[in-house]
Amino acid sequence: MVGTGMAARFGILVKGGGATMEAASKIDVVAFDKTGTLTMGKPAVVDSYMDESLDARSAGFSAWLNASIQELESQSSHPLAAAICAYIREHRQADTALSPQLLEHKEMPGRGMQATVLVPAEFVTALGWPATATSARILVGKDSWVKDEGCAMPTPLEMRSRWSDNGYTPVAVALVPIAPTLSGSVVAAFALADQVRPEARDVVSKLKQRGIEVWMISGDHPAAANAIARELGIDHVMAGVLPEQKSEVVRSLQQRGKSSTSDLQLMVPGHADNTMVNSPDFGKRPATLADISAEPLGSRMTRWIPRFGRSSASKTKYHPYAKVAMVGDGVNDAPALAQADVGIAVGSGTAAAMETAPALLMRPSLYSLLTFLDLSRTVFRRVKLNFVWASMYNIVCIPIAAGILYPAVDRGLPPVIAGLLMIASSLTVMVSSLSLKLYRERKY
Numbered sequence: 001m002v003g004t005g006m007a008a009r010f011g012i013l014v015k016g017g018g019a020t021m022e023a024a025s026k027i028d029v030v031a032f033d034k035t036g037t038l039t040m041g042k043p044a045v046v047d048s049y050m051d052e053s054l055d056a057r058s059a060g061f062s063a064w065l066n067a068s069i070q071e072l073e074s075q076s077s078h079p080l081a082a083a084i085c086a087y088i089r090e091h092r093q094a095d096t097a098l099s100p101q102l103l104e105h106k107e108m109p110g111r112g113m114q115a116t117v118l119v120p121a122e123f124v125t126a127l128g129w130p131a132t133a134t135s136a137r138i139l140v141g142k143d144s145w146v147k148d149e150g151c152a153m154p155t156p157l158e159m160r161s162r163w164s165d166n167g168y169t170p171v172a173v174a175l176v177p178i179a180p181t182l183s184g185s186v187v188a189a190f191a192l193a194d195q196v197r198p199e200a201r202d203v204v205s206k207l208k209q210r211g212i213e214v215w216m217i218s219g220d221h222p223a224a225a226n227a228i229a230r231e232l233g234i235d236h237v238m239a240g241v242l243p244e245q246k247s248e249v250v251r252s253l254q255q256r257g258k259s260s261t262s263d264l265q266l267m268v269p270g271h272a273d274n275t276m277v278n279s280p281d282f283g284k285r286p287a288t289l290a291d292i293s294a295e296p297l298g299s300r301m302t303r304w305i306p307r308f309g310r311s312s313a314s315k316t317k318y319h320p321y322a323k324v325a326m327v328g329d330g331v332n333d334a335p336a337l338a339q340a341d342v343g344i345a346v347g348s349g350t351a352a353a354m355e356t357a358p359a360l361l362m363r364p365s366l367y368s369l370l371t372f373l374d375l376s377r378t379v380f381r382r383v384k385l386n387f388v389w390a391s392m393y394n395i396v397c398i399p400i401a402a403g404i405l406y407p408a409v410d411r412g413l414p415p416v417i418a419g420l421l422m423i424a425s426s427l428t429v430m431v432s433s434l435s436l437k438l439y440r441e442r443k444y
Contacts, residue, residue, distance in 0.1 A: 002433050003379035010441050012372045016358030023341045024376035026323045029253055033328035034218035039194040041079050045087035047191040049155050058126035066092045068100035072115050075105050110219045110242040112141015133177040146172040152185040163191045167227025169220055201232045203366040217249050246336035253324050329353050371441050386429045393425045
C-alpha cells in the first residue's frame with residue numbers, strides 16, 4: 001500500500017497493486033510502441049502526391065477526392081488521420097458542392113480506413129472505368145494493405161525513395177471499383193513525420209545501463225521505424241506489426257528469455273518488402289525471405305529468436321523466461337499490454353489502452369517509467385528486508401516465549417512481555433515500510 005501510494009504521488013497509477021510492482025521490479029525487457037509513446041503523437045504531413053492526370057481528364061476530381069478523404073479520416077481517432085484532415089483543410093481545396101456520399105465506413109485496425117463511396121459519373125470516365133462502375137471502395141492506409149487489395153502503385157519511384165530515406169510514414173489513398181474483373185489503383189499518397197519525445201533517447205540509454213533490453217514494436221513502415229530507432233539508440237525493432245501480432249511478439253520475447261548479448265535477429269512480419277532488423281545494421285534482407293514470408297508470425301519469431309538451451313556460435317546465454325513490460329498508448333497496443341507481464345499505458349493514450357494496462361503514467365514524460373521501475377525495485381527490496389527481519393525476530397523470540405531459557409534461569413518469559421515483544425515485531429516492520437515515504441524521485 002505504501003508503494004502504490006508513493007507511485008501515485010509521482011503521477012503513476014498502479015491498478016494492479018503489489019503484484020504489478022513485484023513484476024515491475026524484475027523486468028528484463030521493455031518494449032515500446034512508436035507513435036504516441038516514443039514520439040509526441042502529433043504527426044504532420046510533410047509531402048504529398050496526387051495523380052494530376054485525373055484532374056486533367058475531369059476538372060474537380062482532386063477537390064472531390066480531398067473531400068472524400070477528409071470525410072473518411074474524420075471518423076478515425078488515429079493521429080495520422082487527424083494530421084491528414086488538418087493538411088487537407090490548410091493546403092488543399094475540398095469541393096463542398098460535390099459532397100461525398102460515404103457508406104459503411106470501417107476502421108481496419110493496424111491497416112487504415114475504408115468506406116464505400118458513390119463516384120460521380122464524370123469521374124468514372126476519368127478513372128477509365130465502365131459507366132456501370134458508379135461505386136467504389138476508398139482505402140486510406142498502409143501501402144502493404146493497399147497492395148494486398150490488388151491496387152497498382154503509380155506513385156513516382158523517386159518520391160517514394162525520398163520518403164523512405166527520410167523515415168517518413170507513407171499513407172496511400174486508393175479507389176477500388178465495386179465491379180467484377182476491375183482492379184483499383186492508388187490515386188493519392190501522403191508522407192507524414194512525427195517528432196521524437198525530447199527525453200526518449202535518455203530514457204532508452206538509462207534502461208540499457210540498468211541491463212534492460214529495449215525493443216520497439218511498431219505497426220509503422222519499416223523505414224520510418226528504423227529511422228526513429230537509430231535516432232534513439234534502439235537495437236531491436238519489429239516494424240509492420242498488426243495489432244493482433246503485437247501480443248505474439250511479446251509472448252515470444254517472454255518465452256525466448258533474456259539474452260546476455262545483442263546479436264539477435266528478427267524477421268519483420270507483414271508484406272513482401274519487409275526487412276530483417278539486426279543490431280546495429282538495419283535493413284538486412286534474408287536470402288530466404290521469399291520462402292518464409294508466408295509463415296505465421298510465431299514460426300518466424302521461433303526461426304529468428306534463439307530460445308533457451310539452443311547452441312549458438314556466440315555462446316549467448318538465455319534465461320528460460322523473461323519479464324516483459326510493454327509501453328503503449330493506442331487501441332492497437334491493448335492486446336500487447338494485456339499479454340505483457342507489466343502493461344504500462346501513457347496517460348495521453350486511448351481509453352482502451354488505459355483500461356487494459358495495470359499501470360498508467362499520468363505525467364507527459366517517459367521519465368515516469370524510470371521512476372516506476374526504480375520505485376518498484378526499492379519497494380521489493382524493503383519487502384525482502386522486512387521478511388528477513390521478521391523471520392529472524394520470530395526464530396529468536398518464539399523459543400524464548402515458549403520457555404527455552406527456563407532450565408537455565410529458572411524463570412519463564414511473562415505473558416505481558418511476550419505480547420509486547422510480538423507488538424514490537426509488527427511495529428518495526430510497519431515503521432520500516434513507512435520509511436519508504438522518504439524515497440525521493442531521481443532528477444533526470
